Amino acid sequence: MSDTDEIEFEERGGVGFITLNRPKALNALTLDMIQAMMPKLQDWREDPVIKAVVIAGAGDRAFCAGGDVRAVYEAGRNGGSLTKEFFRDEYRLNRMIHVFPKPYVALIDGITMGGGVGLSVHGSHRVATEKTMLAMPETGIGLFPDVGGSFFLPRLPGKLGLFLALTGWRLGAADAVYSGLATDFVPSDKIPQLVDAFAGADWNTAAADAVVDQIIDAATEPPEPSALAQQRDAIDRCFSAPSVEAILEALDAEPGDWAAKIAKIIRKQSPTSLKVTFEQVHRGATMDFDSAMVEEFRLSQAFMAGKDFYEGIRAVLVDKDQKPNWQPGDLQSVTPGIVEAHFRPLGDGDLTFS
Template identity: 40%
Template sequence: MASSNGATDQVLVEAKSSVRIFTLNRPKQLNALSSTMVSQLLELFLACAKDSSVKLIILKGSGRAFCAGGDVAKVVQDIKQGNWKGGADFFREEYTMNYVIATYSKPQVSILNGIVMGGGAGVSIHGRFRVATERSLFAMPETALGLFPDVGASYFLSRLHGFFGEYAGLVGARLDGAEMLACGLATHYVPSERLPLLEKALVEADSSDPAVISSIIDKFSQTPLLKKNSAYHRLSIINKCFSRRTVEDIIAALESEAAANKNDEWISSTIQSLKKSSPTSLKISLRSIREGRLQGIGKCLVREYRMVCHVMLGEVSNDFVEGCRAILLDKDKNPKWEPSKLECISSEMVDRYFSRVHDDNDWEDLKLPMSPNLPAYALSKI
């Protein structure tokens, strides 16, 4: 087990043969990532990269969640106390951890048996193997919180089939394990009752060969049926609408589809979700995902760090603090967004989020590690 500063073990560590099993261990908080957890995980991944006896990492969560995201309530508390830099420190370490995972020299198997949201996607989707189950529930709900899909989401969402990533990122769509497999978020689907046997087989294999690990997971895998009402069945409409250039164009295209299909609840609920989200968040999220299509993981994380610092500074909009108040703290689910309409947000306002932070002399861009423990291909990912 690993603990930090005498705190309760928020990340449990088991050594089994050449395998290290990390278990996220804040079950009452749905394993939301605290700064302690992020520090521990980063330390563990870096230590295992140097340890030649370690061949494979397995990452899982305790209780009913894999990881429900980052602990943003603490970040908001810091912002309200005038300490936005506390949040900047948290995101800097979290994004560094995301990069280390994305460029890791050893295979990682993430067992996504439960809720996977926000920061939970950051510690898993960047890894080589992502195992979904019938209990998996994925979402990037940031636009409803006045944030944007971060933790490198502009990299992995933009690489999903078609324009499904724009749909998932802007709408905050909830996807089950079958949908995760279909769109590319998961690499395998294994029924939860078979997970203990899978884990045992991975330990016994004593291998770091991705082909060997993949063939072991294949033995326990199934191809699940997509539910009748799955959004993935709507990929042609999603591609048609979410490929549009602006958020306004996307909503107009969806409204045109709604007019032609008056009884289609999926289209109307998609429009409603977009209209309830922060207009500023929608605009910066779409641009972020679009830029991510053309960038490596390193550049995506450096850009997202600039964006999140601007979000916390609140020079253009305070929607992050307001969204967290309405959804997570007061729970009235009635945020008052400002600006309140898409048309009130100019391209100059959006540009601000993508620029360096000039309001603070101490602020620096995210500096990602170029460690000898990371593989050579890490260089090509920036």
């Protein structure tokens, strides 16, 4: 087990509490944190005293702003093994959460992006607050929406999943609940009471799921109206198109400023990321969870061997000029062969679940 102070574990009452403890880095997820969390979840799964798990982020800004992609970027540039290890273990952790047999409550009270979505969306309960800002922004850094995005995005209502995947659109609490990425809305100032209620719960009164539901229901409030709901018809109409190019044509033909704004966002993303992501989400609609994760690992390694991820991180996080030079630079140059190569099996290098 990894020994790190970047993540804290505590047992109170019948609950295992996890705190992501890198507040200055918006609780971005490191390999050490992943490798500390996996055996702890294994222990809690088997421990009859532990009835539920609650995960939160330290500080007042973020639940988890994503995986530590800066470290992966440095490793990739220097030939380090982190480009394999990070994705392999992160995806194994996503699966552990997906199959976790007890209530798993994520308190997404703040920024929740990429890897942070992976730590929350696969659990039974995802509690949003007015501070929630949730997104899968990977196409903007030359990557793809991973951490199980192949599985959960196509299962969102209508075409919301593909919309979120291609745009990296940021969801507040109302939109997160509307889309199904969050299950409940609780005001941020009630989160400490919620934590105390979990720690002090009587787990003998009902099944653990019912106890958790009662605690959350006592604190929940209706969120504001969803802005996404107002654009839902346009999203479903435009994102039903048969290619990324056709989606852009549909958006260009759509009246109003909103569609023009969305088209502008998509045109800034990595063309390779866009086309691979389009294919990924469509394939994922008919895949089981394990198959989706195996495929995502293949995609991750293809992107690690390419150029756009390194250029995206350079432009967004390193030099911060926000002017990535994508290669290829346009959608037409991303051929079906280029897309298909990203999905190629890795043989003995494929992801396995032991």
